[in-house]
Structures are given as C-alpha cells and as structure tokens.
Amino acid sequence: MDAERFLTDGVVRLRRFRADDPAIDFAVLWYQDREVLDGAGGLDEKPFDRTRIERMYRYLDTHAELYIIEVRDRAQWLPIGDVALAPHTTPIVIGHPGWRSRGIGTRVLALIIGRARELGYPAVWAKEIWAHNVRSQRLFERMGFRRVEEGVDDQGRSWYRYRLDL
Numbered sequence: 001m002d003a004e005r006f007l008t009d010g011v012v013r014l015r016r017f018r019a020d021d022p023a024i025d026f027a028v029l030w031y032q033d034r035e036v037l038d039g040a041g042g043l044d045e046k047p048f049d050r051t052r053i054e055r056m057y058r059y060l061d062t063h064a065e066l067y068i069i070e071v072r073d074r075a076q077w078l079p080i081g082d083v084a085l086a087p088h089t090t091p092i093v094i095g096h097p098g099w100r101s102r103g104i105g106t107r108v109l110a111l112i113i114g115r116a117r118e119l120g121y122p123a124v125w126a127k128e129i130w131a132h133n134v135r136s137q138r139l140f141e142r143m144g145f146r147r148v149e150e151g152v153d154d155q156g157r158s159w160y161r162y163r164l165d166l
C-alpha cells in the first residue's frame with residue numbers, strides 16, 4: 001500500500017502512520033488521558049511515555065495497518081487518535097477528549113471495515129474490549145459486530161471479543 005494513502009469520508013481522514021510521525025507529539029497527550037488508559041489499557045494503567053508509545057506504534061505498524069485519525073479543523077487536518085487494522089484485532093483510540101461521542105469512532109470503523117473488505121478479510125475483530133468499556137461495546141455493536149467470546153485476564157478483569165463477518 002502507498003505509504004501516503006488516505007482513507008477518508010471527507011469528515012474523518014485515516015492517514016497511514018510513518019516513521020517519526022509528527023502525530024507522536026499529540027499521542028503523548030492522548031496516552032495520559034484517563035479514559036484512553038482505562039479503555040485501551042486497563043483501570044490501573046499508568047500514563048504512557050514517548051518511548052512506550054513509539055514502541056507500541058512500531059509494533060502496530062509492523063503487525064497491522066496503523067493509521068492516525070485526523071479531522072478537518074479549519075483549513076488543516078488535526079490528529080486526534082489512532083486505529084489499526086490486523087486480521088484479529090482493531091484497536092481504536094479517540095485520544096482527544098473533545099472529539100469523543102461525536103460520531104468519529106463510528107466513521108473510523110466504517111472506513112476500517114471498507115479497508116478490510118478491500119483486503120479480502122473474512123472478518124474484522126475487536127480482540128478484547130473490557131467489560132467496563134460500554135461506549136466501545138456500543139460502538140462495535142452499532143457497526144454490526146457480534147460478541148463471540150468472553151474471558152477474564154490474569155488480573156481478574158473481564159473482557160469481550162467481537163467479530164463482524166464480511
């Protein structure tokens with residue numbers, strides 16, 4: 001895939017992550033936000049420092065298609081979060097709190113599902129959504145995902161796994 005390729009519906013743009021991405025400066029703020037840490041990590045997750053974010057992005061960029069989520073802000077595109085598409089997981093974070101619950105996650109998932117179809121994926125998965133993360137569960141359910149499994153991690157935290165057949 002062309003490294004500069006975008007997925008967009010005109011309101012939201014998914015820009016393919018690149019090495020030394022300038023959005024890392026924004027991500028350092030996203031990964032201090034309690035809701036992001038509770039949702040993406042767990043209820044006792046500590047803020048991520050830049051080294052940890054770079055390591056996470058490097059991993060996702062190697063094992064998935066990693067995108068920076070951008071929204072149009074006046075004349076430019078503003079980075080507000082990240083999303084990755086891999087055969088068995090779709091981590092998504094709207095990192096900027098002011099952009100949550102405004103329909104952005106819904107638009108991002110629609111673009112990601114379209115991309116998965118383009119790649120010939122048989123299904124899209126949300127690997128582990130914490131039981132406490134009701135907003136994320138509602139988002140995936142709204143997009144047609146079904147809860148296919150549930151489990152408990154080694155710290156006793158319950159999670160649900162979701163799948164959308166394509």
Ligand SMILES: CC(C)(COP(=O)(O)OP(=O)(O)OC[C@H]1O[C@@H](n2cnc3c(N)ncnc32)[C@H](O)[C@@H]1OP(=O)(O)O)[C@@H](O)C(=O)NCCC(=O)NCCS
Nearest residue numbers: 035036039040092093094100101102103104105106136138
């Ligand atoms: C979970 C998350 C990805 C959802 O993304 P989001 O952009 O907040 O989700 P949406 O705005 O599309 O949907 C959330 C709500 O906004 C509502 N909404 C949808 N379109 C809307 C619109 N155009 N305008 C206003 N509200 C809208 C939805 O009805 C939904 O309401 P509900 O939660 O009561 O069902 C995001 O909140 C997030 O990043 N949270 C922290 C990290 C996290 O938990 N990540 C997921 C890990 S599994």
